[in-house]
Amino acid sequence: MTDHHDRPHHDLIEHPRPRFAPWLVEPMLRNKGTYLKVALAAAMINIFGLITSLFTMTVYDRVVPNNAFSSLIALSIGLAIVVVFDFVLRVLRAYFTDLAGADIDHDIGGRVFRRLVAIRLDQKKGSTGALTGMMRELETLRDFFASATMTALVDVPFIVITLIFIAILGGAVVWVPLAAIPIVVGAGWLTRPALDRLSARAMSEGLTKQSVLVETVGALEMVKTSGASRLLGQRWTRANQQHSDSSTRQRLVSTIATTVAASANTLAYAGTVVVGVFLIADHQLTTGALVACSILSGRAVQPLATIAALLSRLSATRTAYKQIDAMMETGSEEPRGTALKPARFDGRIELRGVAFRYPGAAEKTFDGLDLVIPAGQRVALLGKVGSGKSTIARLILGLYQPQEGLVMIDGTDIRQYDPHAMRSLIGTALQESVLLSGSVRENITLGRPGVDDAEMLRVAELTGTHGFMGRIANGYDLVLADRGEGLSGGQRQSISLSRALAGRPQLLVFDEPTSAMDQTTEMQLIDRLQTELQGRTFVLITHRPALVRLVDRIIVVEAGKIVQDGPRDAVLQSLQRPRTAA
Incomplete structure (x- = not known):
């Protein structure tokens, strides 16, 4: 198994499943009443089409020879009524189709987004760009089910x-449209395998383009300063050329099928006229019947022409479905059955016999790790880069699951907790201070019902955020750009710490919380946190010596093992002895 960053984007597209998945079928079944209305409207529209041909035949055969103008007026009134009903039914058909499509889009979009958020990080496939591109393919599904697809199937x-x-009207004339039907069906059938193959290739290459684009925009500052634009430009050009080539081939194959259908439609109409002329000469057909049959022959082939046009969309839709279904089948961190939703934590943490290996790693990060942090204890995890400190934090937060052993909070395996409910009770500030687009207020409160303006201001004062936000005219309503661009690294960390402390969580996990702050700001923050952290379980990962003032216990991790564990001052003295001796 390779790391997801190295996995090619087309790996997201899996082999087709034997049947449609519940996440797609259930919303469609729920809208079956709407689709029945669409089918009924389509049936009536087709019947009105037959009535139109009868009107034409009657005019040619009865009205014209006899100059029956009164009959023509009556027939015209009847046809006008039919046209009005036809108009109303077409509008209703389009409305109901869009209504069902919007409901399916809302339902499926919600399900897919929830699964994306709940996806297990050790099973995540594809880059960020590939995943966002995959979510964009939801539009392909929506367009297919909200288009004229259902109408075409009814036709x-x-x-x-x-x-x-x-x-009935023309006798032997019927053989002309009958002969055209196999031509249209055959063209669609023969081009389908190529369309499926080209759709999969075009989508894979489209995801590659999306990946390059997202990677470039997300790291634009680095791209400019490090001179990476040349490398990324080459990737973009290559991906663009490949995608353009596949898309052109796909459109060409699709055009062949639709053009054959259009030509067959024309031939059916012309053939009906030619055959009909001989039948009229033989006195087996009237002029009105010929005109009606020529109109109907076009209507007989037209639905197949629509189906041929939909085949290219069907191929793209099938590819999008297979890709999204593969993501929906990816392991979810949500527990099976009824998950526990605790109201609060005491904060006792225990790792018992934990063995863990990152996806694609050659060696285990931990093998039989045991660690107990009593409720209310403040602990610092120290160690060299890559020793496993941050991995312990990720395991406590349930971002990754151990291959062996247990990770428990308050004596319960965290896999039994609802992940959202569990993490809402843990204040977290990880190494990278990622902010969302939106206001500073939204970034601190995150829409949590228990975090009001008073609590927001309290934690902002605590972390120093108010020191720079209070001087801005629009203050906490300042709208941030993506990932908080425009703020310094220290300011982003202050806001991130405010977010973690808001709501007074009993359990706190901080990973390098002050790495971007200056020494003065850091010391002021430490002084304010001394009181704030009293009585709470606090797990701190840091390389900054000043921060260890906040803890009572230090655990030193080296190569995935705990090599020292004890009271803060005793461990610090033992760590300083080799330096003194040197």
């Missing part, structure tokens, strides 16, 4: 009814 059975009608 197909009426081909038989139309052919029967042609046979």
Whole structure:
């Protein structure tokens, strides 16, 4: 198994599943009543089409020879009524189709987003760009189910009814549209494998383009300063050329099928006229019947032409479905059954016999790690880069699951907790202070009901955020750009710490919380946190010596093992002895 960063983007596209998944079928079944209305409207529209041909035949055969103008007026009034009903039904059909499509889009979009948020990080496939590109393919599904697809499927059975009608009116003329039907079906059938293959390739290459684009925009500052634009430009050009080539081939194959259908439609109409002329000369057909049959022959082939046009969309939709379904089948961190939703934590943490290996890693990060942090204790995890300190934090937060052993909070395996409920009770500030687009207020409160303006101001004063936000005119309503661009690293960390402390969580996990702060700001923060952290379980990961003033216990981690563990002052003295001796 390779690391997800090295995995090619087309790995997101899996082999087709034997049947449609519940996440797609259930919303469609719930809208079956709407689709029945669409089918009924489509059926009536097809019947009105037959009435139009009868009107034409009657005019040519009865009205014209006899100058029956009164009959023409009556027929015209009847046709006008039919046209009005036809207009209303077409509008209603479009409305109901869009209504069902919007409901399906809302339901499926919500399900897919929830699964994306709950995806297990050790099973995440593809880069960030590839995943965002995959989410964009939801539009392909929506467009397919909210388009004329359902209408086209309803129109197909009426081909038989139309052919029967042609046979009744024109006898042998029916063989002309019958001969055109296999041509249209054959063109669609023969081009389908190529369309499926090209759709999968075009989507894979589209994800590659999306990945390069997202990576470039997300690291634009680095791209400019390090001169990476040349490398990324080459990647973009290569991905763009490949995607353009596949898309062009896909459109060409699709055009062949639709053009064959259009040509068959024209030939069916012309062939009906040619055959009909001989039948009229033989006194087996009237002029009105010929005109009606020529109209109906076009209507008989037209649904198949629509189906041929939809085949290219069907291929893209199938590819999008397979890709999204593969993500929906990826392991979720949500527990099976009824998850526990604790109201609060005491804060006791225990890692018992934990073995863990990152996806694609050659060696285990931990093998049989044991660690107990009593409720209310403040602990610092120290060690060299890559020793496993941050991994312990990720395991406590449930971001990764151990291959062996247990990670427990308050004596319960965290896999039994609802992840959202569990993490809402833990104040977290990780190494990278990621802020969301939106206001500073939203970044601190995150829409949590228990965090009001008073609590926001309290934690902002505590972390020093108010020191720079209070001087700005629009203050906490300042709208941040993506990831908090425009703020310094220290300011982003202050806001991130405010977010972690808001709501007074009993359990706190901080990973390098002051790495971007200057020494004066850091010392002021430490002084304020001394009182704030009293009585809470606090897990601190740091390389900054000043921060250890906040803890009572120090655990030194080296190569995935605990090599020292004890009271803060005793461990610090033992760490300083080798330096003194040197």
